[in-house]
Amino acid sequence: MRMWKAIFICVFGTTLWKVSCAVEQIPLLIWSLESSVWQHQAYTYEGHITTEDELKDVLQPLFKQNNRNIVLFLQDQLILEDFISYATHEGNAGPFQNLQKEIESSASHLILPAVNWRAAAKLPQYLQEEAEWQIFNVEQFPVKTFEANLTKPSLFIIKLPATGSIAPVLNADALAKNDHIMKDFISLLQASGIQYTAMFTASQPSVMLRSSLMTYHTGRQLMAVSSSDSVSFPPLNITNGTNTCIIFYATNLTLTANRSIQIDLTNFTFVANMVNYSASMCNESNAVLSLNYANPTSGINNLELRFLMSNNFYSGSARNWFTVDSFQILQDSLNAAVFNVSMSAPAEYSYSCQMVGTNINYGSQFVPANAQANAWIISFTDFQIQGFNIEGGLFSYASDCSSFFSPYIWMAVVTSFVLLCILAYGMLMIMQLTTNERFDDPKGPALSVPQNE
Ligand SMILES: *[C@@H]1O[C@H](CO)[C@@H](O)[C@H](O)[C@H]1NC(C)=O
Ligand SMILES: *[C@@H]1O[C@H](CO)[C@@H](O)[C@H](O)[C@H]1NC(C)=O
Ligand SMILES: *[C@@H]1O[C@H](CO)[C@@H](O)[C@H](O)[C@H]1NC(C)=O
Ligand SMILES: *[C@@H]1O[C@H](CO)[C@@H](O)[C@H](O)[C@H]1NC(C)=O
Ligand SMILES: *[C@@H]1O[C@H](CO)[C@@H](O)[C@H](O)[C@H]1NC(C)=O
Ligand SMILES: *[C@@H]1O[C@H](CO)[C@@H](O)[C@H](O)[C@H]1NC(C)=O
Ligand SMILES: *[C@@H]1O[C@H](CO)[C@@H](O)[C@H](O)[C@H]1NC(C)=O
Ligand SMILES: *[C@@H]1O[C@H](CO)[C@@H](O)[C@H](O)[C@H]1NC(C)=O
Ligand SMILES: *[C@@H]1O[C@H](CO)[C@@H](O)[C@H](O)[C@H]1NC(C)=O
Numbered sequence: 001m002r003m004w005k006a007i008f009i010c011v012f013g014t015t016l017w018k019v020s021c022a023v024e025q026i027p028l029l030i031w032s033l034e035s036s037v038w039q040h041q042a043y044t045y046e047g048h049i050t051t052e053d054e055l056k057d058v059l060q061p062l063f064k065q066n067n068r069n070i071v072l073f074l075q076d077q078l079i080l081e082d083f084i085s086y087a088t089h090e091g092n093a094g095p096f097q098n099l100q101k102e103i104e105s106s107a108s109h110l111i112l113p114a115v116n117w118r119a120a121a122k123l124p125q126y127l128q129e130e131a132e133w134q135i136f137n138v139e140q141f142p143v144k145t146f147e148a149n150l151t152k153p154s155l156f157i158i159k160l161p162a163t164g165s166i167a168p169v170l171n172a173d174a175l176a177k178n179d180h181i182m183k184d185f186i187s188l189l190q191a192s193g194i195q196y197t198a199m200f201t202a203s204q205p206s207v208m209l210r211s212s213l214m215t216y217h218t219g220r221q222l223m224a225v226s227s228s229d230s231v232s233f234p235p236l237n238i239t240n241g242t243n244t245c246i247i248f249y250a251t252n253l254t255l256t257a258n259r260s261i262q263i264d265l266t267n268f269t270f271v272a273n274m275v276n277y278s279a280s281m282c283n284e285s286n287a288v289l290s291l292n293y294a295n296p297t298s299g300i301n302n303l304e305l306r307f308l309m310s311n312n313f314y315s316g317s318a319r320n321w322f323t324v325d326s327f328q329i330l331q332d333s334l335n336a337a338v339f340n341v342s343m344s345a346p347a348e349y350s351y352s353c354q355m356v357g358t359n360i361n362y363g364s365q366f367v368p369a370n371a372q373a374n375a376w377i378i379s380f381t382d383f384q385i386q387g388f389n390i391e392g393g394l395f396s397y398a399s400d401c402s403s404f405f406s407p408y409i410w411m412a413v414v415t416s417f418v419l420l421c422i423l424a425y426g427m428l429m430i431m432q433l434t435t436n437e438r439f440d441d442p443k444g445p446a447l448s449v450p451q452n453e
Helices: 002-020 052-064 097-104 117-121 123-130 168-191 222-228 266-271 371-375 407-432
Strands: 025-032 070-075 108-116 134-138 154-159 197-202 236-239 244-249 252-257 261-264 286-297 300-314 319-331 337-346 350-357 364-368 376-386 398-400
Touching (some): 025 052, 025 097, 052 117, 070 123, 097 168, 123 154, 154 168, 244 286, 252 266, 261 286, 261 300, 266 286, 319 376, 337 371, 371 376
Parallel strands (some): 070 154, 070 197, 134 154, 350 364
Antiparallel strands (some): 025 197, 236 244, 252 261, 252 376, 319 337, 337 364, 350 376
């Protein structure tokens, strides 16, 4: 009886919590044509909800940069899932495709997945007070032209059409329409030669969760990659004797040593089988992919590439995450060149990225962590790797580096969900505590408690 009550409260409490608490945060996306406005992703660590003060802090650089024009796109309501809910496995990136392209091509950007919605709602007012703007309120679409005095900083507040109904398909269309409006407006600004910083958020969180958060698949599967490319060779399989435990794929593996010697390892690795991977190892918590090449180019007798991976349980998100932590290059008997890597995916998935390497513009960057590493330029194309939980010798779904929200951001969001759920459950259980109905009276007869309740 008591158990049923507890289960009921948990289920009911979780539902109640989802409706009441889950919608307290809104994502905020900021992108600028000016580079290095934000050096790092501030305030996006696990489970963090950006507060009003932190938001003001994050916005400060905007008022100091040269181009002082700000475009604020406001939707009526928005929830993090809007960015991925309607994405399909076939590579449809969801309703905000133009926005994603815009952000990727911007010189610097900042994605805050969870901003306190009251802070976000005050944003238009806050911006207006912060500088001497000429303010443009735009509510009619399409916008054909506007008259801005380019000598003064301008603040464009664009109220996007309401996304309205809760029915998922209608919503996807409404979101996609807003995506187009944003694109058109940005094109108009660019055509007028106006430099700008843009923001996208909402004045309210969505009232309803539009679909289940816990299931998400991003990116594409390997077959989609190889069928669309002219190069086609199978991925490299590493077994622990019985089972496949690491799979690795790339359509181009190129290293450049000392800025002059280019070493193309693609054919050695995937076509000619001139790679010795016997030093690779794997178990449930760690995996090392070691690729050893003899005489890959004149002047180098031996070259070894190492990917160090780990599989860890994060109690916050209540799941395992697979990460590639480090990449190393060992040339002959020289010291290893070590690079820090931050690639991660839920442990059941593979990780993929179109371009990885030392270039700062790549989807995932290898950051030199010692002096030796500075001698190397790395460039891997159509990179995909999985070091854990491989089933049937094939890649699992890929968590792609170019999808809107990186796994780290997901980790943060999922964490806050789980923690709040635990808290809500605990609160409800405490509320269920009752005091004894009867107390022992030392003078009276001994209290008897019926055992068969
Ligand atoms: C633009 O603003 C500046 C400074 O306020 C002013 O001097 C100039 O006349 C304005 N130009 C136009 C075309 O209104
Ligand atoms: C990897 O494993 C798959 C499935 O077992 C197999 O089809 C493929 O030929 C293997 N590739 C290599 C390079 O061993
Ligand atoms: C290889 O890995 C599988 C699954 O992780 C495990 O069951 C098996 O014992 C391992 N084999 C060896 C030789 O370590
Ligand atoms: C890999 O890329 C390099 C430089 O981008 C190029 O020279 C090389 O031919 C490519 N290799 C393959 C196998 O496509
Ligand atoms: C790069 O330069 C260093 C120092 O001059 C040298 O030791 C190393 O062998 C060079 N690497 C290659 C691949 O030639
Ligand atoms: C790789 O091998 C293929 C097939 O053997 C060949 O056509 C191609 O030219 C080679 N590429 C390089 C960069 O060696
Ligand atoms: C591969 O490397 C291991 C040591 O890492 C070595 O024992 C083995 O002989 C090498 N295999 C070939 C074919 O060179
Ligand atoms: C996996 O391998 C690593 C590195 O060799 C070792 O430190 C760790 O204890 C191993 N874990 C298990 C579960 O065998
Ligand atoms: C690389 O990672 C290590 C360990 O996490 C850290 O101490 C070091 O500062 C990092 N180096 C760079 C250049 O990021």
